[in-house]
Each structure stands twice: as structure tokens, then as C-alpha cells.
Amino acid sequence: MRILLALFFALIFLQSSGQIMVCPSCEIKDLQQAVNLSEPHDTLIVKSGVYPVVDLEITKPLTLIGEKGAILDGQNKSYVLKLLADSINISGLKIINAGKSYTKDYAAIYASRANHLVIENNIVVDPFFGLLIEKSKHGIIRNNLVYGENVKEDEAGNGIHAWHCSNLQIHDNEVFKMRDGIYLEFVDESIIEENYAHDNVRYGLHFMFSNNDDYIGNRFEHNGAGVAVMFSKFIIMKSNVFINNWGPASYGLLLKEIYDAEVLDNEFTENTTAVFIDGTSRINYVGNVFNKNGWAIKVSGGCYTNRITGNDFKGNSFDVSYNSKMNDNTFDGNYWGDYTGYDLDKDGVGDVPYRPVKLFSYIVNKTPETIILLRSLFVDIMNFSEKVSPVFTPDNLVDRTPAMNAFK
Amino acid sequence: MIQVTDLNKSFGKLEVLKGVSFSINRPGVFAVLGHNGSGKTTLLKTILGMVIPNNGELQVNGAAIKRSWEYRKDIAYLPQIARFPENLTVNELIKMILDIRNRKGREVELIQRFGLEKFLDKKLSDLSGGTRQKVNIVLAFMFDANICIMDEPTAGLDPVALIELKKLIEEEREKGKTILITTHIMSLVEEVAEEIIFLLDGKIHFQGTLEEMQKQTNEKDLEHAIAAMLVPNGTHNH
Amino acid sequence: MIKILKYSFYDLMRSRWSYVYLAFYMLLGFVLLFLNSDLSKATITLMNIIVVLTPMIGTIFGIMYFYNSREFTELLLSQPVKRSTIFLGQYLGLSLSLSMSLIIGLGIPFLMYGITQSDAVGNFITLLASGTFLTFIFVALSLNIGLGNSNKIKGFGYAILMWLFFAVIYDGLFMISLIVFGDYPLDKFALGASLFNPIDLSRIMILLKLEISALLGYTGALFQKFFGTNLGILISVGVLLLWIFIPVMLMLRKSLRKDF
Numbered sequence: 001m002r003i004l005l006a007l008f009f010a011l012i013f014l015q016s017s018g019q020i021m022v023c024p025s026c027e028i029k030d031l032q033q034a035v036n037l038s039e040p041h042d043t044l045i046v047k048s049g050v051y052p053v054v055d056l057e058i059t060k061p062l063t064l065i066g067e068k069g070a071i072l073d074g075q076n077k078s079y080v081l082k083l084l085a086d087s088i089n090i091s092g093l094k095i096i097n098a099g100k101s102y103t104k105d106y107a108a109i110y111a112s113r114a115n116h117l118v119i120e121n122n123i124v125v126d127p128f129f130g131l132l133i134e135k136s137k138h139g140i141i142r143n144n145l146v147y148g149e150n151v152k153e154d155e156a157g158n159g160i161h162a163w164h165c166s167n168l169q170i171h172d173n174e175v176f177k178m179r180d181g182i183y184l185e186f187v188d189e190s191i192i193e194e195n196y197a198h199d200n201v202r203y204g205l206h207f208m209f210s211n212n213d214d215y216i217g218n219r220f221e222h223n224g225a226g227v228a229v230m231f232s233k234f235i236i237m238k239s240n241v242f243i244n245n246w247g248p249a250s251y252g253l254l255l256k257e258i259y260d261a262e263v264l265d266n267e268f269t270e271n272t273t274a275v276f277i278d279g280t281s282r283i284n285y286v287g288n289v290f291n292k293n294g295w296a297i298k299v300s301g302g303c304y305t306n307r308i309t310g311n312d313f314k315g316n317s318f319d320v321s322y323n324s325k326m327n328d329n330t331f332d333g334n335y336w337g338d339y340t341g342y343d344l345d346k347d348g349v350g351d352v353p354y355r356p357v358k359l360f361s362y363i364v365n366k367t368p369e370t371i372i373l374l375r376s377l378f379v380d381i382m383n384f385s386e387k388v389s390p391v392f393t394p395d396n397l398v399d400r401t402p403a404m405n406a407f408k
Numbered sequence: 409m410i411q412v413t414d415l416n417k418s419f420g421k422l423e424v425l426k427g428v429s430f431s432i433n434r435p436g437v438f439a440v441l442g443h444n445g446s447g448k449t450t451l452l453k454t455i456l457g458m459v460i461p462n463n464g465e466l467q468v469n470g471a472a473i474k475r476s477w478e479y480r481k482d483i484a485y486l487p488q489i490a491r492f493p494e495n496l497t498v499n500e501l502i503k504m505i506l507d508i509r510n511r512k513g514r515e516v517e518l519i520q521r522f523g524l525e526k527f528l529d530k531k532l533s534d535l536s537g538g539t540r541q542k543v544n545i546v547l548a549f550m551f552d553a554n555i556c557i558m559d560e561p562t563a564g565l566d567p568v569a570l571i572e573l574k575k576l577i578e579e580e581r582e583k584g585k586t587i588l589i590t591t592h593i594m595s596l597v598e599e600v601a602e603e604i605i606f607l608l609d610g611k612i613h614f615q616g617t618l619e620e621m622q623k624q625t626n627e628k629d630l631e632h633a634i635a636a637m638l639v640p641n642g643t644h645n646h
Numbered sequence: 647m648i649k650i651l652k653y654s655f656y657d658l659m660r661s662r663w664s665y666v667y668l669a670f671y672m673l674l675g676f677v678l679l680f681l682n683s684d685l686s687k688a689t690i691t692l693m694n695i696i697v698v699l700t701p702m703i704g705t706i707f708g709i710m711y712f713y714n715s716r717e718f719t720e721l722l723l724s725q726p727v728k729r730s731t732i733f734l735g736q737y738l739g740l741s742l743s744l745s746m747s748l749i750i751g752l753g754i755p756f757l758m759y760g761i762t763q764s765d766a767v768g769n770f771i772t773l774l775a776s777g778t779f780l781t782f783i784f785v786a787l788s789l790n791i792g793l794g795n796s797n798k799i800k801g802f803g804y805a806i807l808m809w810l811f812f813a814v815i816y817d818g819l820f821m822i823s824l825i826v827f828g829d830y831p832l833d834k835f836a837l838g839a840s841l842f843n844p845i846d847l848s849r850i851m852i853l854l855k856l857e858i859s860a861l862l863g864y865t866g867a868l869f870q871k872f873f874g875t876n877l878g879i880l881i882s883v884g885v886l887l888l889w890i891f892i893p894v895m896l897m898l899r900k901s902l903r904k905d906f
Binding site for chain 1: 690693694697698711721813814815817818820821824825831832835836837840845846849850
């Protein structure tokens with residue numbers, strides 16, 4: 001990786017010999033001055049020091065490299081950097097005191113119509129928006145750290161916010177205590193990988209109207225909700241970790257009006273609701289582990305032809321919850337921790353079908369206060385009688401091939 | 409020593425004691441007699457504070473016993489049916505009672521007298537009825553209590569033990585104890601009792617010495633005298 | 647009283663039922679841990695068992711002990727000992743021996759599986775504490791039933807019914823009323839109703855330690871505020887103590903009027 005990076009920079013050096021040093025004791029002390037002096041494809045090296053930067057517009061392909069200790073101070077006024085051209089590289093900078101506003105979307109780094117953008121290894125401290133990217137293609141956003149001190153939704157912007165973009169690569173970033181960690185709206189064909197979003201006020205990752213995206217290997221911890229995917233199609237969600245997203249109305253993963261997605265090999269641990277699905281269709285859930293969640297999968301509204309197979313359900317208060325008697329989804333070959341059947345032919349598949357929806361979960365849906373009776377003997381007896389003869393729960397909601405042993 | 413005034417007790421609808429009054433003011437052996445269900449045991453238990461009377465007053469050694477427990481230091485009790493905590497051994501039971509009363513007793517002597525040495529380490533549940541009764545006697549007599557209440561003390565005893573018991577009662581009397589005893593064995597009454605308290609229909613029908621009773625009924629034999637007592641007064645008039 | 651307690655305790659420790667009870671818990675502990683060596687998961691399963699079983703055992707043992715120890719009680723009553731001392735002593739002796747069976751019976755297997763090194767140790771202690779509370783409460787309740795009923799069969803029947811009421815029927819009525827009055831704000835009612843049943847109260851206390859997420863997420867603020875804070879825990883423990891204190895007082899009062 002480093003070698004590649006070095007090669008990459010070497011290439012730029014060859015292309016454009018122009019290199020401008022900026023430092024408090026240098027000839028050029030001011031960033032604006034440096035940008036003005038630069039030719040396209042020049043490299044600006046920002047030495048250690050604190051530089052006041054407000055609304056610095058970059059309108060030509062430039063590389064901005066912060067050395068250790070290089071700090072841009074937005075002086076609580078407005079945007080700090082505005083990237084308005086293709087092929088801009090920003091790296092190694094620490095940006096503080098970006099402006100905050102209730103009327104304008106001030107951001108530490110704002111990019112518009114900036115294709116082939118690279119933003120990496122930067123630290124953004126307590127901005128309104130961290131990185132705000134609009135109408136840009138083929139950008140790379142990696143290894144950045146964006147954090148705020150927010151506890152309320154209406155006072156915060158998002159950590160990494162992309163709007164009308166495509167072919168972005170967002171990876172290895174860490175975002176915490178912002179509104180949404182990563183927010184994508186009308187963003188297609190992008191990859192979100194190995195990011196760590198935690199303690200954000202609203203969502204760790206938020207998709208709206210975005211199609212054909214993959215997010216893989218991210219970790220979402222202790223956010224208002226882990227990930228919300230809404231009104232999107234063809235999303236692949238793989239090997240992510242959703243952990244400890246709890247509180248009233250909190251989810252690990254919220255899916256609303258999305259179609260044709262894959263939810264594979266994720267881990268959901270100790271979320272109030274691990275997966276909440278509302279109006280989703282043709283989604284496959286395979287190889288996920290649901291561990292110690294309040295609700296593992298909560299189905300609301302019309303969800304059709306979803307397939308839930310080969311998942312592990314362990315120690316959840318409720319494995320599956322439906323708010324209606326209708327079911328058009330299949331649950332097959334999962335491991336259910338509460339399964340009490342037997343396997344006489346020793347093929348690893350239980351001989352007795354399992355009903356993942358309990359009568360109690362139906363009642364809790366209708367009257368939430370009854371949750372106070374969770375794990376009482378009465379509830380056990382009630383669930384048992386419903387198991388023997390289902391009246392209130394969808395009677396075709398059965399796992400006919402429950403696994404005897406956990407997959408993971 | 410024992411003063412009973414207008415004692416009433418009923419269990420549900422069943423009136424057992426209907427205004428019993430009597431007093432015992434001197435040492436000696438007093439036999440409480442009466443037919444089955446006449447309230448003998450209830451009377452004794454009331455004196456012990458095990459049965460709470462509906463009304464009436466009870467004094468022992470000059471003090472009312474209501475809500476009091478200290479007076480029982482001066483009372484030994486030998487219950488009708490000797491049943492004990494089953495998981496304790498004889499030795500432990502004796503130790504326990506000694507411990508609870510917090511007094512020294514003469515248990516060693518009594519154990520010898522009733523030949524209980526070999527049973528000391530046996531669980532009470534493994535003992536025969538007679539042996540248990542012997543244990544019971546040891547428990548009642550091992551303290552130097554001034555008042556001794558015995559409810560059918562002879563139940564299940566073998567002749568040797570019976571003789572020993574009689575000797576014991578005699579000794580206690582000579583020490584100046586007050587002994588209250590109920591029994592169905594008239595020979596025992598004749599042998600040991602000085603005074604008889606006769607209960608009929610929940611009332612004291614007669615209290616007096618054996619001689620007085622014989623005089624009143626004109627019967628020499630105690631059993632006949634008692635039988636005569638049981639017949640209502642009006643018809644018994646020859 | 648200490649003497650009475652001591653002898654009741656001795657007597658019980660000799661009884662084979664104490665060993666059966668102890669062995670049962672020990673076996674339960676080992677089987678649970680054998681089936682899933684995950685300590686925290688075993689603790690959760692254990693909760694279900696404890697909140698149902700300790701009240702039942704307390705009730706059954708309480709009523710059985712009361713009727714079986716009649717002779718012992720009578721023997722003590724004829725001794726110069728206060729009545730309240732006798733009953734309090736016997737009550738404590740019985741409750742203590744049952745609690746010890748519980749604590750030792752479960753403690754040994756969990757200690758052997760290294761509970762002290764596990765983060766489930768707090769939960770486990772809560773569990774044992776709740777079991778102990780429930781034992782003391784239900785022994786007191788069943789002794790009351792014993793004192794009120796000379797007829798063994800009746801007394802036994804009432805005792806079982808009492809357990810059934812608190813363990814199942816109460817929750818059934820509770821749930822029905824929650825569903826029927828679902829249009830009204832119910833969280834205060836639910837909170838209140840759970841205080842009036844010691845089994846529910848202990849269950850919720852353990853639940854909050856074990857799987858707080860589901861509870862918090864749904865009915866929201868009030869439960870969380872109440873049970874999640876130290877004040878709530880303090881109140882819960884206080885109510886559990888009242889659940890011991892009031893039946894014990896009733897028992898002592900009843901015992902003063904009882905004929906033997």
C-alpha cells in the first residue's frame with residue numbers, strides 16, 4: 001500500500017514539478033496565497049503550524065499535503081475548504097473550528113462537481129458537516145477521522161455526507177458523535193468498507209435513494225441506530241458488525257422500502273432491534289449471527305419474498321416478530337437457540353419444525369407494556385399453548401429444517 | 409399455686425370448657441379425671457399456655473399467665489403422645505431442652521433409671537412408643553420444676569417402667585411438688601393421687617379427696633365411684 | 647431465639663429433604679453449565695428456574711415443615727420460651743436452611759466453572775439474592791397458611807394455590823388488564839402491579855440486569871427511569887423487604903392466638 005502510495009506521488013511529481021511549501025516562517029505563509037500561486041497539478045506542502053482558513057476555494061487540480069502538526073483553523077466562520085475541480089487530493093490535514101449554522105450546511109471540506117477526488121488521512125474536529133461531497137464521481141475517501149461532541153440531532157451535521165455521487169470508495173474512516181456517521185443520498189455504485197461509526201446521534205450509516213452500493217466489513221457501535229437503508233435497491237450488506245445500538249426505538253439495521261438486497265454474514269449483538277424491516281422485498285438474509293438482541297428480526301408492513309436462511313439466532317428475547325398474521329417470507333435452515341426439537345437421523349437438521357414467532361411477541365406488539373411480563377411462567381405457558389395450536393401468529397411461518405448446531 | 413377462674417374454651421362450635429373454676433393451693437398429686445373428650449387435655453394445655461382460653465383467668469404462682477412465658481420455668485410437662493423432632497437423637501433432644509431452659513438437670517440419673525443409655529444416639533424416629541415415653545419422662549422430671557403436668561404418662565410403658573414412674577411420682581410428692589396428672593388407669597390414681605378433679609361436660613363436677621369422693625358416691629371402689637359420678641345426680645339417689 | 651433457630655436449623659439439616667433440595671440445585675447447576683458452558687447464558691436460563699422454583703420450594707417446604715414440626719413446636723411451647731421467639735426462630739431456621747441449599751447448591755458448580763472470573767458474577771449474585779428473598783417471602787406466606795389451617799390437606803392445597811397465584815395467575819390477570827385497558831397510559835399501572843407480586847418484582851430486577859435492551863427499547867422511559875436507577879433498585883429491595891416483614895408480622899400475630 002505504502003509503495004503504491006509512493007509511486008502515486010512520484011507520478012504526480014513527474015507530471016508537475018511544481019511544489020509549494022507553506023509554513024509560518026516560509027516565504028509563503030498563507031494557504032490562499034499558495035493556491036493563487038499554484039499551477040494545476042502542483043503540490044502544496046503544508047508544514048506544521050496553525051493556518052486560518054475560511055472559504056478557501058480550490059478550482060484547479062491540486063494536491064494538498066499536510067505534514068505533521070498542520071492545522072487549518074476555520075475560525076468558526078464558514079466552510080473551510082471548498083473543492084470545486086476534478087483531481088484534487090487532500091491529505092494529512094487537521095481541520096478545526098469549521099463554521100456552524102442552522103441555515104447553511106457548512107462543512108470542513110466541501111466538494112462539488114469534483115471528480116476523482118481523494119480525501120485521506122485527515123482529522124476533522126467538531127465540524128457542522130465533516131466532509132460534504134456533492135455531484136462528484138470516482139472519489140476516494142479513506143482513513144479520515146471525523147468527530148464531534150454532539151448529543152442532540154438538530155445541532156449536528158453528518159460526518160461524511162455524499163449527495164448525488166457515484167463510484168465513491170469510502171473506507172477505513174472513523175466517525176463518532178455526529179448526527180449520521182456516513183450519509184448517502186442518491187449515491188450509486190459505491191463501496192463503503194471497513195469504516196467504524198460509533199456514538200452517533202442518529203445513524204451510523206444512512207442510505208437514501210441509493211442503488212447498487214456495497215457496504216462491507218464496517219462496524220456500527222452504540223449509535224442511535226446502526227444503519228438505515230431506505231428507498232434503495234440492489235444493496236449488498238456484508239460482514240458488518242452491528243453492536244450495542246440500543247435505546248427506545250433503536251435498531252441495528254433499519255430497512256425501509258428497499259428491494260433486491262443481500263444481507264450476508266453480518267453480526268448483530270445486543271441491539272434493541274437487530275433488524276427492523278418495513279416494506280422490503282426480495283432480500284436474502286444468509287449467514288448472519290443474531291446474538292442477545294431484544295428483537296432479532298422485526299417485520300412490519302408488507303414484506304414479501306424475503307428469504308432468511310442459514311442464520312444463527314442466539315439468546316434474543318424475541319427471534320422474529322410480526323405485526324400481522326400474513327407471511328410471505330421463508331425461514332429455512334436457521335439455527336434457533338430456543339429450539340427444543342430432536343434429530344433422530346443425525347443429519348444436523350431438527351426433525352420437528354420450529355415456529356420463530358411467539359404469541360408473546362404478538363401481544364407485545366399490540367400492547368407494549370406487557371413486555372414487563374417477559375420470561376414469566378405465564379408467558380411461557382401461553383407461548384407453549386400457541387406453539388401447540390397457532391391462533392394469533394402466522395401459521396405458515398415455520399422453519400421446517402432448523403439446524404441443530406450453530407453455524408458460527 | 410394454680411388458680412383457675414371461670415375458664416371457657418371452644419374450638420369452633422364445640423364448647424370444651426364451660427366455666428371451669430378450681431384452685432390448687434398445696435403440694436401433692438392431683439388427678440384430673442373425666443371421660444374421653446371431657447376437656448382434660450385442653451385444661452392442662454390451657455394452664456401451659458398452649459391453648460388460649462376464650463375467657464376466664466388463670467394464675468400460676470399468684471400471677472396471671474396471659475401473654476407471659478416466664479412462669480413455665482416452674483412447670484414440667486409430659487405430653488399425652490410423645491412425639492419429637494424426628495431428626496434429632498435422644499441425646500441431642502435432652503441437650504436441646506437443657507440448653508433452652510438454660511438449667512442444669514439430673515438427666516444422667518433418670519436415663520439410668522429408665523435404662524435409656526443404649527438409645528442415646530438413636531434418632532427419635534427410630535424408637536418404639538414406650539421408649540419415647542421414657543424419654544418424655546426424663547425430659548419432664550430432669551428439672552426441679554415445682555409443678556409437673558402429666559397427660560397420660562403411662563401410655564406404652566412396660567410394667568418395670570410403670571413401677572419406676574410411680575416411684576418417681578412418689579419421690580416428687582415427698583419433695584413438695586404439685587403434680588397434675590390425667591390417666592385412665594384407676595389403680596394409678598388410687599395409688600398416687602390425693603385429690604381428684606373431675607371434669608364433666610366442660611365443667612368441674614367434683615373436686616376433693618378420694619375419701620370424699622367415695623363418701624359422696626357411696627362406692628368403695630374408685631372405678632365404681634367414678635361410674636356413679638358419670639350418672640346424672642337426679643337418678644343416682646339410693 | 648438464636649437457640650430455637652439453631653435447633654430448627656439442625657433439625658432441617660438432618661432432614662433428607664434438605665439434601666434432596668441441595669442435590670437438585672447442584673445437579674441443575676452442573677447440567678446447565680454442561681449443556682452450555684457459556685456462563686452468562688446459563689445464568690439467564692437459571693433465572694427462569696429460580697423465580698419459579700424458589701417460591702414453590704419455599705411454599706411447599708414451609709407448609710410441610712409447619713405440619714411436620716408440630717410436635718417440635720408443642721415441645722417448645724411447653725418450655726419457658728416466648729411464642730414469638732419460637733415461631734420466628736423456626737421461620738428463620740427454615741428460610742436460612744433453604745437459602746443455604748440454594749446458595750451452596752448453585753454456588754459450587756458455578757464456582758467450579760469460574761464464575762468469579764466471569765463478568766456474569768454480578769448477575770449471578772443478583773440471582774442468588776433474589777432466590778433468597780423469594781425463599782424468605784414464600785416461607786413466611788406459607789407458614790401463615792399453616793397457622794390458619796389445622797387441616798393439613800386444606801393447608802397444603804391453599805399453599806399450592808397461593809404459589810400458583812403469584813407465579814402464574816397474577817401475571818395472567820395482569821396481562822389481561824394490560825390488554826383490555828390498552829388505550830390508557832399503562833406504564834404506571836404496570837409498574838405498580840409488578841410491585842405487588844414479589845415474583846414479578848424479582849424477575850424484573852434480574853431481567854434488567856440480564857437483558858435490559860428489550861425492555862428499555864420498547865416501553866421506554868418510565869421503566870428505565872424506575873428500575874434503571876439506584877433509587878428504583880432501592881425501592882425494589884425495600885418492597886421485597888416489606889414482603890418479608892409484613893407476612894412475618896402477620897405470622898407472629900396469628901401464632902399468639904393459635905391453640906396447640
